[in-house]
Amino acid sequence: MKEWRRLARSFGYAIEGIVQTVKTQRNMQIHLVAAILALAAAWWLEIDRVEWIWVLIAITLVLVMELVNTAIEAVVDLVTPDWHAKAKVAKDAAAGAVLAAAILSIAIGIAVFGPPLYEKFVG
Numbered sequence: 001m002k003e004w005r006r007l008a009r010s011f012g013y014a015i016e017g018i019v020q021t022v023k024t025q026r027n028m029q030i031h032l033v034a035a036i037l038a039l040a041a042a043w044w045l046e047i048d049r050v051e052w053i054w055v056l057i058a059i060t061l062v063l064v065m066e067l068v069n070t071a072i073e074a075v076v077d078l079v080t081p082d083w084h085a086k087a088k089v090a091k092d093a094a095a096g097a098v099l100a101a102a103i104l105s106i107a108i109g110i111a112v113f114g115p116p117l118y119e120k121f122v123g
């Protein structure tokens with residue numbers, strides 16, 4: 001019973017981390033809006049099961065990277081409020097990870113939504 005309570009508490013902290021990131025990080029809010037639009041497009045264009053998996057992977061990857069980026073930013077700010085070359089390396093690399101995930105997501109979006117959109121609007 002105690003184990004279950006500990007597990008539930010850890011789960012609560014994880015949810016808190018996600019909620020806090022959504023509330024404080026503008027980029028996370030942009031990613032969420034993009035994710036909702038992608039899900040709506042997936043439903044509207046009736047993509048198949050494998051395409052759904054790719055869309056869900058793309059969405060999750062970007063959100064995960066933004067969470068990790070936020071965690072790294074917080075730790076760096078905690079360690080050094082002053083300018084530091086290594087702080088720059090850490091923050092820029094974390095931001096680069098988000099960018100790489102976002103570029104992959106755009107590529108997946110084009111591959112999945114491109115053909116059915118073309119079909120719908122161009123014929």
Ligand SMILES: Nc1ncnc2c1ncn2[C@@H]1O[C@H](COP(=O)(O)OP(=O)(O)OP(=O)(O)O)[C@@H](O)[C@H]1O
Pocket residue numbers: 025027073080081082083084085087088091092095
């Ligand atoms: N302590 C620091 N030392 C050196 N460079 C820093 C430091 N803090 C921030 N930077 C530089 O400024 C950039 C922006 O940092 P900041 O913490 O404002 O992140 P951000 O990208 O604006 O994050 P967000 O808007 O998601 O909160 C970093 O990518 C890094 O290049």
